Amino acid sequence: MSQVVRFDYWLDPAFNRIISAAPGVTLQTCAREGADRAAWEALAQAQVLQITAAKDELPRRWFVSAELLARCPKLLAVSSSGSGCDTIDIEACTRAGVVVMNQAGGNADSVAELALGLMLAVLRRIPESDALLRSNQRSFSREDLMGHELRGRTLGIVGVGETGRRTAALGRAFGMQVLGVDPALDDAEMSARGAQSVSLDELLRRSDIVSLHCPRNASTLGLMNAAAFAAMKPGSIFVSTARGGIHDENALHAAIASGHLKGAGLDVWDQEPPPASHALLRLPNVVATFHTAGVTHEARRNNATLAAIQILQLLSDGERPERLVNPDVWPRARERIAAALGH
Template identity: 55%
Template sequence: MAALKRVCRFNVWINPVFDERLRAEPDIDLQIGDLQGPEGALRALLEQAHVFHVSPARDELPRRWHVTDALLAECPNLLAVSSGGAGFDTVDAAACTRAGVAVVNQVGGNARSVAELAIGLMLAVSRKICVSDRLLRTQRGFSRESLMGHEIGGSTLGLVGIGHTGMAVAKIARGFDLRVLAYDPLLTAEEIRARGAEPVDRARMLAESDIVSVHCPLDDTTRGSFDAAAFAAMKPGALFITTARGGIHDEAALAEALTSGHLAGAGLDVWAPEPPTLGASLLALDTVVATYHTAGVTHEARRNVASWGADQIIGLLKGERPPRLVNPEVWPAVLARRARLFG
């Protein structure tokens, strides 16, 4: 009888297809830890786990269970950490690489959903949809002209990053007759053009765009990159949209750029922390449309991510190279350790 391959996840919400796929495999033992239970029980599960499927929501998962050097030291059998999303904010990928542990994510699984919300935020801010909704529910005596907004059609859209989601935004944007610019230092000009945008440097993108939409990861190169200087460099009257990660933009600097009138509005799906405090200055502004990191939270996207995650784990445990391997340099070591564990 083949040795059991142990997969651990905690009891945060996940589309049921994840558990169904794994439990259909006779040699996989899926264990679900209770985050409200004793810490020792969770630690015991991780000590035995070969794969840890972890929530990527950094402000929802207790820090004790973020994948760090310290946690990895408690997981001697671990072959892989699987993020339950496109990002992996709760995983120190460098620490995993040092430990010879593969990191996989589900990048692309929610790209369409995120792209649709980004476009939706552009429309909501530009057409004052949320302001109109609030006024119509609570007041009378205002005119339709007081709610007059702008069409987004024919404007210039600047994308910060044109990966899976940015490319999906560019595709939808063409239907609105938007001119699409993209700044992405990780891609060649030819690749950016192939993905549906005109390649530009960051300064030109900020200066020419009527709407700037952020689709880059949060890392040491992007953290705080939208600061007061970046907002000042944007076109007067422009809109700022982000469905990326909180921490890329400076919330206080953005509030100042909006309050001063330099920027006309913002659509924000991501915050630092999440959720923001009720007294957050950005939430007090009618020029801001706010959502709670829900861009990728649709039934379709959550099913995609859960299904992809399960399939990737099953394949990995069979010795198949994962299609979304974040740290490919560790794969030979993972294969060797897998052979020692399972024969």
């Protein structure tokens, strides 16, 4: 029997249903708090760990670190619930011969839709209008809430993976010119994904809207700092549905408060949820959401289904995962999987 372990964070029921129905596979759900001994015992016997991608949903001791891997010698694979791997030390997994899988693209439609929603909310000043209508103040005119259209503007996308590709398509549907930067794509592939390939400097200089869709890693942490915001076009807006830490929150606040940027739409934060006293939440031209870009019924069901199917393919056939995050691990991981499961 192969054992899959997960913790008791919310996961669409499709995951449990698919894994539990598979012959030769058991599923154990462990408590995040209050039963550590039982959780460690389960992890020590597990072949696969299904883990949340959200860093603030899980106590740090359950993050996939070198220390955890040392206590889990039978572990063959770690599966993220989303496209991000903030709770997984990918390099440590590679050194240990452990496969890391994600669900890249599973929630791309949901994230792209919210990114466009944030753009509209900021430019059309939707939250400001809503707040005024709910207040006792009535000394304002429609012109006091005048905003801007998306059509004719330039959208700059940082990271043109599956979500970036879908955001580009929505941007074009609204009549925007789309620029893109992604070190993994050449000019031809960027064009095929609906964006004109440019450097980051050019994207910041030309874009009316800069939207982040890149992963959080060593090369992107702090990417949008004070210098980057200063390089953005005066009066432009910033949107992120990527990950907290890629943009500097203090630098962004300064850029908006000074009037250099018109506003921002933020779904991701250094701390999630951010404290109510956060300086960015006090700005009327910042539209804030709680890392919900990929949290729709459709996206959660899709990601859970993709994760379960990918796990079962690995356990039953030893197939190379379609969404393998650390491809360098595969030769060694394949040998470990064959030895453990007889493939």
